[in-house]
Amino acid sequence: MAPSIPNVQKAAVIPAVGAAIEVRDNHPVKQPKDLAPGECLVKMECTGVCHTDLHAKKGDWPIPPMSPLIGGHEGVGEVVAIGASTTNQNIKIGDRVGIKWLADSCLDCEMCRKGYEQNCSKAKLSGYTVDGTFSQYVVSYVNHVTPIPKSLGSTDAASILCAGVTVYGAIKRSNTHIGDWIIIPGAGGGLGHLAVQYANAMGLRVVAIDTGEEKKKLVLKLGAEKWIDFKESKDIVKDILAATGGEGGHAAIVTAASTSGYAQAVDYLRPTGTIVCVGLPNDALGANIFWVVFKSIRIVGSYVGNRQDAIEALDIAAAGKVKVQFEMRKLADLKSVYEGLEEGKIAGRMVLDMRT
Ligand SMILES: [Zn+2]
Numbered sequence: 001m002a003p004s005i006p007n008v009q010k011a012a013v014i015p016a017v018g019a020a021i022e023v024r025d026n027h028p029v030k031q032p033k034d035l036a037p038g039e040c041l042v043k044m045e046c047t048g049v050c051h052t053d054l055h056a057k058k059g060d061w062p063i064p065p066m067s068p069l070i071g072g073h074e075g076v077g078e079v080v081a082i083g084a085s086t087t088n089q090n091i092k093i094g095d096r097v098g099i100k101w102l103a104d105s106c107l108d109c110e111m112c113r114k115g116y117e118q119n120c121s122k123a124k125l126s127g128y129t130v131d132g133t134f135s136q137y138v139v140s141y142v143n144h145v146t147p148i149p150k151s152l153g154s155t156d157a158a159s160i161l162c163a164g165v166t167v168y169g170a171i172k173r174s175n176t177h178i179g180d181w182i183i184i185p186g187a188g189g190g191l192g193h194l195a196v197q198y199a200n201a202m203g204l205r206v207v208a209i210d211t212g213e214e215k216k217k218l219v220l221k222l223g224a225e226k227w228i229d230f231k232e233s234k235d236i237v238k239d240i241l242a243a244t245g246g247e248g249g250h251a252a253i254v255t256a257a258s259t260s261g262y263a264q265a266v267d268y269l270r271p272t273g274t275i276v277c278v279g280l281p282n283d284a285l286g287a288n289i290f291w292v293v294f295k296s297i298r299i300v301g302s303y304v305g306n307r308q309d310a311i312e313a314l315d316i317a318a319a320g321k322v323k324v325q326f327e328m329r330k331l332a333d334l335k336s337v338y339e340g341l342e343e344g345k346i347a348g349r350m351v352l353d354m355r356t
């Protein structure tokens with residue numbers, strides 16, 4: 001029997017760009033008969049909160065978000081309805097699936113065919129150009145929802161869908177091989193602590209950069225081989241060279257939303273090293289071109305991941321090699337979570353329980 005679908009639900013709505021969020025309990029639920037072919041309705045169990053959600057709320061990126069908007073793009077829930085005449089046979093009612101930043105893409109253009117689904121010109125973005133996961137029922141797309149492995153709990157899976165996929169995709173594009181040194185600034189943060197674990201699982205040697213005893217303990221426990229406290233270090237570049245046997249890292253995953261990390265990376269990478277740009281400061285790169293050329297440095301942008309990246313990232317987590325450090329909150333707490341993000345007070349990830 002098909003599960004009964006209520007007409008209204010709890011949802012965190014941003015009524016206008018830059019406005020405060022409103023947690024409403026009378027937001028309409030799109031009914032199964034109204035779903036278009038290819039759409040599915042997912043009853044959310046939980047959803048992570050990402051720094052991107054803050055940009056969606058403020059509208060401070062070069063690409064404008066839709067308005068009004070429901071944010072969120074790290075959600076896990078159960079498929080409770082699928083649009084009539086949907087041709088995809090892989091997803092069925094009752095499946096536990098994840099909703100990621102890339103909600104949908106055409107699967108038929110050059111970028112999609114090459115596996116760059118996130119660069120499809122028809123891409124739909126959860127919690128940005130289509131409503132996201134901060135509501136109890138979410139309309140998503142059967143071709144792009146990600147099946148969640150049975151052995152992985154929903155709350156453990158949530159932040160893999162954005163933070164995990166993002167850093168996993170970045171390491172895949174870092175041109176590194178087993179035994180190479182990878183430099184991870186911000187290693188104790190939401191993205192960083194996952195990057196340390198994926199890098200470790202992929203056989204890379206990790207130099208973790210962050211500050212404070214708590215983060216040091218965390219990243220060393222998660223598999224970092226070397227630790228540099230940027231507040232205690234008198235010369236970060238010198239310390240990284242020393243940590244990597246004098247030659248510098250083979251790659252750096254720069255997740256900070258500021259430009260300073262990029263210029264420095266040119267100095268601490270060995271020749272032919274790769275800088276993977278993940279953080280999104282709306283600014284020029286600032287790296288010295290002379291040294292980029294002279295050292296044959298590669299600079300690559302890495303923007304989330306495709307469907308396959310999401311499946312791989314979840315499988316590695318399901319195998320117990322990556323564990324998200326998170327705290328649980330309720331949807332009603334989202335406003336204070338946003339405030340915490342804005343003030344930089346939130347360590348690790350926040351996951352909202354959507355069932356209460
Ligand atoms: Zn995100």
Ligand SMILES: [Zn+2]
Binds near residue numbers: 111121
């Ligand atoms: Zn496409």
